[in-house]
Amino acid sequence: MNDMTPPKAAQQHLKIVGTRPLRPDGVDKVTGRAKFGADIHVPNMLIGKVLRSPHAHARIKSIDVSRAQALKGVKAVITSADLCDLPSEFIPAGEMMVNFKDMTRNVMAREKALYEGHAVAAVAAVSEAVAAQALTLIEVQYEVLPHVMDVAEAMQAGAPLLHDDMFTIGVEPRPAKASNIAKRVEFGFGDLEAGFARADVIVEREFATKPVHQGYIEPHACLASVSEDGQAELWCTTQGQFIVRAFCAKLLGMDVSRLRVTASEIGGGFGGKTVVYLEPLALALSRKACRPVKMTMSRTDVFRASGPTSGAKIWVKVGATRDGRITAADALLKYQAGAFQGSPVQPGAMCAFAPYDLENVRIVGFDVVVNRPKVAAYRAPGGPIAEFAVESVIDEVALRIGMDPIEFRLKNAAKEGTRAPYGPKLGPIGLVQTLEAARAHAHYRAPLKANQGRGVASGFWFNIGGETCASINLGEDGSVGLVVGTPDIGGSRASLSMMVAEEFGIPLDQVHAIIGDTTSLGFNFLTGGSRVTFSSGMALVEAARDVIRQLRERAAKIWEVAVEEVEWVEGHARLSGKGKTLSLAELAKTAGKTGGPIIGNAAINATGAGPSLATHLVDVEVDPETGKVTILRYTAIQDAGKAVHPSYVEGQMQGGAVQGIGWALNEEYIYDDKGRMENPGFLDYRIPVCSDVPMIDTVIVEVPNPRHPYGVRGVGETPIVPPMAAIANAVSHATGVRFTDLPMSPPRVLAAIDAQRGA
Amino acid sequence: MARLILSGTLQKLAGGDAELEIDARDVKQLLRMLSERYPALAPHLESDAYAIAIDGEIFQDIWFAPIGPDSEVHLIPAIRGG
Numbered sequence: 101m102n103d104m105t106p107p108k109a110a111q112q113h114l115k116i117v118g119t120r121p122l123r124p125d126g127v128d129k130v131t132g133r134a135k136f137g138a139d140i141h142v143p144n145m146l147i148g149k150v151l152r153s154p155h156a157h158a159r160i161k162s163i164d165v166s167r168a169q170a171l172k173g174v175k176a177v178i179t180s181a182d183l184c185d186l187p188s189e190f191i192p193a194g195e196m197m198v199n200f201k202d203m204t205r206n207v208m209a210r211e212k213a214l215y216e217g218h219a220v221a222a223v224a225a226v227s228e229a230v231a232a233q234a235l236t237l238i239e240v241q242y243e244v245l246p247h248v249m250d251v252a253e254a255m256q257a258g259a260p261l262l263h264d265d266m267f268t269i270g271v272e273p274r275p276a277k278a279s280n281i282a283k284r285v286e287f288g289f290g291d292l293e294a295g296f297a298r299a300d301v302i303v304e305r306e307f308a309t310k311p312v313h314q315g316y317i318e319p320h321a322c323l324a325s326v327s328e329d330g331q332a333e334l335w336c337t338t339q340g341q342f343i344v345r346a347f348c349a350k351l352l353g354m355d356v357s358r359l360r361v362t363a364s365e366i367g368g369g370f371g372g373k374t375v376v377y378l379e380p381l382a383l384a385l386s387r388k389a390c391r392p393v394k395m396t397m398s399r400t401d402v403f404r405a406s407g408p409t410s411g412a413k414i415w416v417k418v419g420a421t422r423d424g425r426i427t428a429a430d431a432l433l434k435y436q437a438g439a440f441q442g443s444p445v446q447p448g449a450m451c452a453f454a455p456y457d458l459e460n461v462r463i464v465g466f467d468v469v470v471n472r473p474k475v476a477a478y479r480a481p482g483g484p485i486a487e488f489a490v491e492s493v494i495d496e497v498a499l500r501i502g503m504d505p506i507e508f509r510l511k512n513a514a515k516e517g518t519r520a521p522y523g524p525k526l527g528p529i530g531l532v533q534t535l536e537a538a539r540a541h542a543h544y545r546a547p548l549k550a551n552q553g554r555g556v557a558s559g560f561w562f563n564i565g566g567e568t569c570a571s572i573n574l575g576e577d578g579s580v581g582l583v584v585g586t587p588d589i590g591g592s593r594a595s596l597s598m599m600v601a602e603e604f605g606i607p608l609d610q611v612h613a614i615i616g617d618t619t620s621l622g623f624n625f626l627t628g629g630s631r632v633t634f635s636s637g638m639a640l641v642e643a644a645r646d647v648i649r650q651l652r653e654r655a656a657k658i659w660e661v662a663v664e665e666v667e668w669v670e671g672h673a674r675l676s677g678k679g680k681t682l683s684l685a686e687l688a689k690t691a692g693k694t695g696g697p698i699i700g701n702a703a704i705n706a707t708g709a710g711p712s713l714a715t716h717l718v719d720v721e722v723d724p725e726t727g728k729v730t731i732l733r734y735t736a737i738q739d740a741g742k743a744v745h746p747s748y749v750e751g752q753m754q755g756g757a758v759q760g761i762g763w764a765l766n767e768e769y770i771y772d773d774k775g776r777m778e779n780p781g782f783l784d785y786r787i788p789v790c791s792d793v794p795m796i797d798t799v800i801v802e803v804p805n806p807r808h809p810y811g812v813r814g815v816g817e818t819p820i821v822p823p824m825a826a827i828a829n830a831v832s833h834a835t836g837v838r839f840t841d842l843p844m845s846p847p848r849v850l851a852a853i854d855a856q857r858g859a
Numbered sequence: 860m861a862r863l864i865l866s867g868t869l870q871k872l873a874g875g876d877a878e879l880e881i882d883a884r885d886v887k888q889l890l891r892m893l894s895e896r897y898p899a900l901a902p903h904l905e906s907d908a909y910a911i912a913i914d915g916e917i918f919q920d921i922w923f924a925p926i927g928p929d930s931e932v933h934l935i936p937a938i939r940g941g
Contacts, residue, residue, distance in 0.1 A: 190906045270868045272899075285936070286867035314941075371941020446936050477941030523866055523933035524912035562938045566919065629940025705921050807916070817940055 137321030137337030146224040148395040149231040153213030156471040156775025157247035167237035173230035176388035180208040202440035214439035217404025224385035247471040254280040282441030288462035295428025295460030299419025307489040310768035311408040318367025324382035325392040340626020351380040362617040371477030403780035407476025410435040414489040424511040433465040438474035448482025450522040454560040457518040480561040480817035491557035491825030530739025530803035531713040553834030559821025563814035564629035565706030569622040570639035574698040578685030582613040585624030591748035603644035605670035630814025635706035647700035654694040708807025714738035716822040720830040727850025735797040741805040741813030754796040760823020861930040887922035
């Protein structure tokens, strides 16, 4: 547990935090020097490739690898027999708890292939061509089984059963029969019946969303090297090198201390790189071949075999009085988990009504397995799906009672002291401020033309802290080196360096941050949950204060005074009232003579992460002839607590909005009747490109988090929560048709318009 | 004494109890007390799948977070994120 002093932001004028310096990783990235997952090469390296199931659901009767093993140039072939079979054991990772029994089966199918693209064997060979040829020589005997792709169908009695040992958790008494329903969750309080009885208006609707991929531009890639004595190294693109180490060590039966994992630069993760796919396979191949093995996924592999987020079916009912007070809110969420349990239905259920102050509320959720790739975390996992439905209904209720949608939200907005639907009372949050900023924004008053509509939606995400270590090494010239264990995805090297420079009172260019490998620090939870600037920042502030304490002690020794007489001011030790100073560089230069090198460390389990809330405004135009929706104008407003580097915060807000635009308008997995994905590439699975979106305007609201030394809240996930509802509301206002199914692609929009016309 | 509030799924696992007074000074003591009182809850508590909110602040996997004599405590699912 961390115990930090109150927000420094409230105590002094900040010189670096809150400014917009150039990003420290910019030059390497624009010149091509930055090393991403696939950029690592070592001598004697083999190439690994994976054989994947062509069937959505099939029993594996036998695998014959003998012909592949005999091929010249093939150095190793593995199947599930080369990984540990593990009992059911849950541990935290990414959005959720992971089960090692499932994880070992997801990285390599055992009894059954559970989705098209499920790995069934892998080879390592001297070249990619030989590896590819070897895959064709592996003979797998399948017994093809009926498959199920839809969440509602999977919940039916008699649906094809993925796991005959899955009995729904959260239902009492425990079901006697296995089913595809892994879990039932429920949150809420109050008296729904009484609440709805008091309502003047009740809106009730069903919604559907499709699985969408995180769409990171860099595919999964890694290089593993296991020596004859069992020592192993792994370089990979990941959101958490310590989590990769933990997972791989478990799957391969290794001690974690024998495996050193280095995180490469990362070309996007968004939650999708919080799990392992290739990494344990590369290690197993390398262990067998006694040579380094490099593996990369193609884009097709990424789509067919790595986690999207859930598709879902949702039902929402909200009642309100004519004067704009919500009297009751009820929701039922059914989320696809993919082939193994663990959809984000639980956080989705907790987020669903979190922006509102409610007396009577219930959310029930179901986690359901289907024959699709196992879902992985995706920015605010579960939240965008639930809030798409809720914020659509909120908009419709406002419309029905004739109230401005922002005014309606303000009348019901959660604020400090509001009891969240999942139980606890909320601390200071900034939803009201984002709504007021939206109402005051010129965007909200701009005129609209025919076929155009404006939508509003708000969104909530918790943010987290978690286990975090950091160290600060004072160089002999007074420059400051930082080591953190959280990969930099969204600019954390900049934001962390800025907080440290602020603490020391030195120029930012004297501070240099690196991401350490798993041998350089104690355990760090991954980069996720919008936690890095919050948690690693908190650890580094603690470490910096430790270094400053040591520097004051060294200065006191030099001046032969008590340490209490020495203060630290703008990069200098200063003897109170005597005018004597020693700079950081001077103290660093004499560190050997005054007691040895100076380092600072901190190891914390960060708590006090404050939720971040957002409100988005969007204007759309709908072409009534084609159904195409064009985003005309978009404004994202969000509470950042304190924006350490506002440009990065704005980038997160813009990125989340754009991903939400793709989720709302175009993105979906399309399968044939055999459960095979038909659009596993960016030509057919269409994420937004620059020409699809206008400049995303941003407004940062700052309601400081009192539990962080600079008032920081995580900002990375919240901005993907409001877009789908905001756009659906805008499209509905433009067309007069309420859109409840995503994506709102041209054929669907046109069909709805035609149906309204009676065509 | 501090109050523990249970709702939804957890309330069901606790035999329908919605609120109870707790004599626990920290999270570890609370978890032990709950496991003894509600055996159906025990496996869930041991799985690290739950966090404790004390007076609105969420503590995940932190045994020694103090519980004050007047604290309001909630047992909620752990949050991770993407």
